[in-house]
């Protein structure tokens with residue numbers, strides 16, 4: 084039988100702070116396949132996430148098919164905006180949400196992961212664009228650079244700093260969006276640029292990390308899904324409805340579909356796949372005009 088088997092593998096998922104995000108579903112899928120899972124959580128969300136876990140509020144969402152609960156080997160405080168503690172401005176370091184987090188930078192997480200014995204799978208499941216609701220024409224330079232820094236450069240830095248502490252034949256994954264190469268109205272603030280950079284970088288990183296360490300780097304591009312981040316951007320229900328109607332399979336994607344794809348890409352079954360973008364979008368990205376003869380109405 085051909086099965087996704089991640090037993091003995093350790094996965095780090097950067098960008099998990101609730102049960103509604105795609106990172107959480109990826110964590111569940113990797114755990115279902117037998118992996119040990121740790122997460123990196125943005126300090127502003129950390130206290131709430133730990134509290135929800137401690138109070139059992141996420142137990143239903145954490146339930147795996149064998150009845151056990153998804154458990155995190157570690158929850159690292161993690162801010163993808165910073166590569167090293169020396170780069171962090173004093174007002175952030177001293178902020179009450181950061182003050183007791185230790186080294187929450189990418190270097191800090193890489194050191195903690197190395198001390199815990201390394202990692203086999205790293206998933207970058209985060210994005211942030213402070214001006215995402217602004218059209219590109221109205222986006223400030225600072226907002227644009229912040230989007231690219233948090234959402235794209237953070238992946239470069241993760242691969243650079245975690246590549247050396249990854250066990251042989253490791254897998255990096257990141258999550259993009261079709262706005263990287265098509266116009267998606269309302270996805271502003273430089274976020275479309277950030278996703279384009281993320282995809283381009285993934286190809287180059289696949290080459291460099293492959294040659295240097297033998298690791299793979301791939302991208303999943305999901306269709307719209309009502310996560311907390313997506314709801315904050317705009318009318319996600321409308322986006323889901325629109326893309327569902329326009330997709331060959333005429334339905335919305337589920338987070339489980341993204342999780343299953345992540346588990347496959349992270350597994351030895353995908354050992355020949357690197358530098359690739361896999362769309363989990365019911366075929367939406369393939370479409371141009373979606374009205375077919377059965378839809379057409381005579382006027």
Ligand code: NAD
Pocket residue numbers: 097098099100101103104105106124125128161162163164207208209210211233258259260261304305306307308309310311312313
């Ligand atoms: P989400 O709310 O779960 O994910 C965003 C996460 O990023 C949150 O946990 C947030 O705390 C974290 N984050 C934000 N800034 C951070 C920082 N500076 N450092 C560390 N963490 C930070 O939402 P999601 O939609 O599941 O997003 C996960 C990924 O999937 C993102 O890259 C997103 O662009 C991508 N994606 C989402 C959709 C969608 O419709 N939901 C579609 C395509 C791609």
